[in-house]
Amino acid sequence: MTPGFTKPKIPAPSHSPDIGNGGAASLPKMLTTRRLVLRPFALSDLGAYIAYYTGPRTAGVGGPKPRHVVAERFHAMAGQWALRGFGRYAIALNDVAIGHVGVLKIDDPDQHEMTWSLWDAVNEGKGYAFEAAHVVLRAWSGPNLVAQIDRDNLASIRLAERLGFVEDAGAPKPALMPNARTFRGPEALR
Amino acid sequence: MTKAPTIIGKRIRLRAHVMKDMDAFWDFYQSPRASHMDVPKNRAHLWYGFAAEVGSWALSGMGGWAIETDGALVGQVAITQPPHFPETEIGWILFDGFEGLGLANEAARLALEYTWTEIHPKSLVSYIDCKNTRSIALAKRLGAVEDPTAARYDDADVVYRHPRPQ
Numbered sequence: 001m002t003p004g005f006t007k008p009k010i011p012a013p014s015h016s017p018d019i020g021n022g023g024a025a026s027l028p029k030m031l032t033t034r035r036l037v038l039r040p041f042a043l044s045d046l047g048a049y050i051a052y053y054t055g056p057r058t059a060g061v062g063g064p065k066p067r068h069v070v071a072e073r074f075h076a077m078a079g080q081w082a083l084r085g086f087g088r089y090a091i092a093l094n095d096v097a098i099g100h101v102g103v104l105k106i107d108d109p110d111q112h113e114m115t116w117s118l119w120d121a122v123n124e125g126k127g128y129a130f131e132a133a134h135v136v137l138r139a140w141s142g143p144n145l146v147a148q149i150d151r152d153n154l155a156s157i158r159l160a161e162r163l164g165f166v167e168d169a170g171a172p173k174p175a176l177m178p179n180a181r182t183f184r185g186p187e188a189l190r
Numbered sequence: 191m192t193k194a195p196t197i198i199g200k201r202i203r204l205r206a207h208v209m210k211d212m213d214a215f216w217d218f219y220q221s222p223r224a225s226h227m228d229v230p231k232n233r234a235h236l237w238y239g240f241a242a243e244v245g246s247w248a249l250s251g252m253g254g255w256a257i258e259t260d261g262a263l264v265g266q267v268a269i270t271q272p273p274h275f276p277e278t279e280i281g282w283i284l285f286d287g288f289e290g291l292g293l294a295n296e297a298a299r300l301a302l303e304y305t306w307t308e309i310h311p312k313s314l315v316s317y318i319d320c321k322n323t324r325s326i327a328l329a330k331r332l333g334a335v336e337d338p339t340a341a342r343y344d345d346a347d348v349v350y351r352h353p354r355p356q
Contacts, residue, residue, distance in 0.1 A: 040248065041245075041248075041249065042249070043249045043250060046249075067273050067274070068272050068273045068274040071242075071272055071273045072238055072239060072242040072272060073238055073242075074242075074245075074249075075241070075242035075243075075245040075246050075249060076237070076238045076239075076240075076241035076242040076245055077241075077245065078244075078245030078246075078248045078249050079240075079241035079242055079243070079244030079245025079246070079248075080241050080245070081245075081248070082192065082193050082206065082207075082244050082245065082247070082248065083207070083208065083209045083241060083244055084209065106233075106234050106237045106238075107212075107233045107234060107237055108209070110234075176234070
């Protein structure tokens with residue numbers, strides 16, 4: 001636990017029935033922390049997400065990408081909840097989405113991937129990503145998580161380590177992120 | 191509406207997609223039947239497109255339905271407007287072995303009725319590859335009329351405009 005970090009209050013799980021994943025994994029629809037609300041995406045969040053994913057901040061995660069590809073990824077984040085019963089949340093600060101956090105699972109054979117991102121540099125350095133990711137890890141019920149982080153993204157690597165992720169140097173490089181380092185999630189939080 | 195509503199027809203049922211539907215799409219895109227379509231490069235790309243048509247319901251109140259008959263998944267009908275589409279589109283896919291039975295026709299009619307009563311788009315078109323004669327024939331049977339002046343994102347497409355019911 002980081003000094004000065006207030007242990008988040010975790011609401012009693014109100015997990016929706018799992019759809020198509022055998023009940024093996026789930027997250028509540030919303031989570032709250034001291035300063036943030038993690039909630040489903042709304043269409044009004046799309047503009048900020050497009051600004052982020054068509055811009056230079058996404059160089060380490062396969063971006064930037066054209067507008068229609070970004071819009072598809074945004075809609076897919078919402079769709080994963082309906083398909084799998086867990087997914088990624090909008091990180092809302094004072095009702096405005098400033099990033100996303102949560103568990104991505106693409107194809108059935110793929111790993112459960114923990115992801116976090118702040119869409120604009122102005123929100124970095126305030127502990128928001130840690131606060132959001134931490135509450136998700138505490139609420140997560142499912143297989144061990146993996147985080148794939150570009151080797152140059154030092155802030156994100158530091159965050160993974162603060163969250164208790166440990167590097168798996170022998171892991172195969174993901175095809176879409178050849179410069180990624182792989183970190184395995186902290187079972188201790190669960 | 192966080193999920194596609196179930197709509198019961200005479201021979202078919204439109205229902206929300208489930209994860210295992212994706213395998214049928216993958217097989218379809220590997221087959222010659224998909225030669226007129228934008229084929230995803232790999233399963234991750236397919237997943238993003240598939241999940242987006244599901245997530246569109248929660249975000250925009252429209253998206254993709256699975257077409258089912260006798261419990262079998264036979265295709266998809268979808269109402270979508272990604273940013274590169276100038277207008278809202280109704281699109282359909284019928285998997286191998288289910289064409290020629292009128293199933294896409296029935297699915298599209300159910301989807302059209304829902305679209306005009308519940309979604310209320312400003313306009314509705316189908317973007318169809320100009321060589322996809324069977325899909326063009328269905329658009330015509332549904333009452334759509336070619337609009338040569340309509341904007342399109344792919345020059346190989348023809349645009350069929352669906353009339354708003356009176």
